[in-house]
Amino acid sequence: MPPLFSSPPDEALYTSADITDTIRKESVMEMEKVTEVVNTSCSESKRPLLIATNDDFNSYIHNNSIENFLFDCDGVLYRGTDAMPCASQTIQQLISRGKKVFFVTNNAASTRMELKTKLEKVLNCRGILKEDMMIGSAYVAGQYLKSCKLTKDSDNKTRVHVIGTAGLCSELQSAGFDISEGEIDALVIGLDNDFNYRKLCIATVLLQRNPDALLVATNLDAFDLVGFDARHLPGNGALVSAVEMASGRTAINVGKPSSTLSELIMDVYGLKAEETLMVGDRLDTDITFGNDSGMKSALVLTGCATSSDIASVMKDDESSQMIPSVIFPHVGYMFDDAAGDN
Amino acid sequence: MPPLFSSPPDEALYTSADITDTIRKESVMEMEKVTEVVNTSCSESKRPLLIATNDDFNSYIHNNSIENFLFDCDGVLYRGTDAMPCASQTIQQLISRGKKVFFVTNNAASTRMELKTKLEKVLNCRGILKEDMMIGSAYVAGQYLKSCKLTKDSDNKTRVHVIGTAGLCSELQSAGFDISEGEIDALVIGLDNDFNYRKLCIATVLLQRNPDALLVATNLDAFDLVGFDARHLPGNGALVSAVEMASGRTAINVGKPSSTLSELIMDVYGLKAEETLMVGDRLDTDITFGNDSGMKSALVLTGCATSSDIASVMKDDESSQMIPSVIFPHVGYMFDDAAGDN
Structure with missing residues (x-):
């Protein structure tokens, strides 16, 4: 029986370049299955555009006047600490051409600064990323609470209890909130590897x-794909679900695909939805988020969504918000000087 | 600010008799509010019978040919380690009159033997209770799994992974199952005070x-009332909800109000539903369970349900399965030699 939590591959056996190459090949093979699924789908009106070459993508961007690019991170730009094929070149090219680029992640473990540092390292692109390109859900939670104008107590403090990481607490403190274990004005739940029954009790009380x-x-992600071997581990949605069940309350989601998030982004950065492309690997968060907010949506096949997921949303009338505008194998298809580099 | 988890009251200040007396008075006061709610309720057809005296209850039992009594435990027969008013006399009288008495609890922490020992101690009635009167949900989970006739592996074992207490594991082992941390044929979830993210990960994998x-x-109880001060703490439903969300699966509930449980009880003990009364303190579990299975249902006001809960189910057409057949303040109203002892 394989161990429940396998170790990362031996570095002597697998280099980052090997891993990136494997991802490149797997995503191209998955694209063949997607092509078959889409072409045999009954409802023509719903069919996403399938991007076969970098030139195709360039034309799509031109024809749709796309000026702004929102990127999901895990499963799109990297997996673990390995960059996706041509991810670095893609981001650098977009920025150098004056496009607006943002990184929109439901991962609430990191501050904006930590997310910037990770992206710079993994994408090997120091000096071109800025903190305000980072739209992590820890930061968003702080901005959302500020927008709610909660009543302050006699000490002029607004108190927030947190289930989540130090990074989440730090972003909430940066937004002006006191982290509290006692009386509260708000409770924020982010994925917490130290979640336990006692924390659940305290939240409920x-x-x-x-x-x-x-x-x-x-965020309400049911699960996350974690590590090189893409283990399927519980996401924040599972913790939120436990708190909701015990308390009889319903949480406000500030992550993808909520409209709270798209309104905040459009408002703060002055973007037009119709000129914006959301690039992601999940149908239930990224693609739904893009579609619900009137953006274009692009699916890559290097993360969660598979050809069979696409097949099932195309069959189900109620899932039409999960059908992407365009699909391509990996983010490198956005890099238009690739010259066969994919 | 009061502490999150308050200590039990000082024994020098509050004796068990004091606590029982307080419960008696509070439940009678709550009954006055219930009476007002029921009498001002618009829909006459739905009105439960309100039991005002022990004689009323005796007549009800006689008129409805009730032979079998299913008792919920926490909130009905005791709270913590304190017996409810006349709980002991009620149980002893029913048994001495040849009625069939069972204890049906969603608490999965104890084996049948442990539940019997607790009841004997709290109700001070050694020698009259039998293990097969104890229908705890740990025992029921084992019986349910047996009924599923799961395939055995080459070692002739059927492997069950457990989130829950030693008592739950023990009942599953008694039913013939191997407790496994690896390959599994079933996963059983019972309330586990040591629940944490790692356990959630293992279950998901x-x-x-x-x-x-x-x-x-x-069971799927959202919360439990715990201790003398009735703290509202997360129930097993919260843990199940987290596992369901992370795995995309739906659990089979073998606790109240599931029909799986009522079928098992009726089948194993040869009871007729129409001659059976389910006595409980919760509308969502006990009363729904009794009503759904064609029994009569009796609500006591010493546990979860309040007059405002009753008001809301009487207003809501979709909650009609939560309206009890009869309501009385506490279990002592079932003891017909009380002579004003209530």
Whole structure:
């Protein structure tokens, strides 16, 4: 029996270049299956555009006047600490051409600064990324709470209890909130590897004490694909679901695909949705988010979504918000000087 | 600010008799509010019978030919380690009159033997209770899995992974199952005070490895009232909800109000539903369970349900399965030699 939590591959056996090459080949093979699924789909009106070459993508961007690019991170730009094929060149080219680029992730573990540092390292592109390109859901949770104008206590403090990482607490403190273990004005839930029954009890009791306290989820992802071997581990949605069940409350989601997030982005950065492309690997978060907010949506096949997921949303009338505008194998298809580099 | 988890009251200040007396008075006061709610309710056809005296209850039992009594435990027969008013006399009288008495609890922490020992101690009635009167949801989970006739492996073992207490594991072993941390044929979830993210990960990975493994919940209670001060703490439903969300699976509930449980009880003990009364303190589990299975249902006001809960189910057409057949303040109203002892 394989171990439940396997170790990363031996570095002597697999280099980052090997891994990137494997991802490149797998995503191109998955694209063949997607092509078959899409071409045999009954409803022509729903069919996404299939991007076969970098030139195809360039034409799509030109024809649709796309000026802004929102990128999901895990599964799109990198997996673990390995960059996706041509991810670095793609980002550098877009920025050098004056396009607006943002990194929009439901991962609430990191501050904006930490996310910037990771991207610079993994994409090997120091000096061109800025902190305000980073739209992590920890940062968004802080901005959302600020927008709610919660009542302050006699010490002029607004108190937030957190289930989540130090990075999430840090972003909330940067937004002006006090982290509290006692009386609260809001409870924020982000993925927490130290989540346990005691934390669940405390959250439930705090919400009972102040039924007016806001209950905010950084995201509702049911699971995350973690590590090189893409283990399927519980996401923040599972923790939120436990708190909701115990408290009888419903959380406000500030992550993808919520409209709270798209309104904040459009408002703060002055973007037009119709000139914006959301690039992601998940149908339920990234693609739904792009479609719901009136953006174009692009799916890559290097993360969660597979050809069979696409087949099932195309069959189901109620899932039409999960059908992407365009599909291509990996983010390198956006890099138009590739010259066969894919 | 009061502490999150308050200590039990000082024994020098509050004796068990004091606590029982407080419960008696509070439940009678709550009954006055219930009476007002029921009498001002618009829909006459739905009105439960309100039991005002022990004689009323005796007549009800006689008129409805009730032979079998299913008792929920926490909130009905005791709270913590304190017996409810006349709980002991009620149980002893029913048994001495030849009625069939069972204890049906969603608490999956104890084996049948442990539950019997607790009841004997709290109700001070050694020698009259038998193990087969104890229908705890740990025992039921084992019986349910047996009824599923799961395939055995080459070692002639059927492997069950457990989120829950030693008592739950013990009941599953008594039913013939191997407790496994690896390959599984079923995953059983009972309330686990040591629940944490790692346990959630393991459960998710095991369910992914064997998509045919049964997923069983001992109950889906959203919360439990715990201790003398009735703290509202997360129930097993919260843990099940986290596992369901992360795995994309739906658990089979073998606790109240599931029909799986009522079928098992009726079948094993040869009871007729129409001659059976389910006595409980929760509308969503006990009363729904009784009503759904064609029994009569009796609500006591010493546990979860309040007059405002009753008001809301009486207003809502979709909640009619939560309206009890009869309501009385506490279990002592079932003891017909009380002579004003209530």
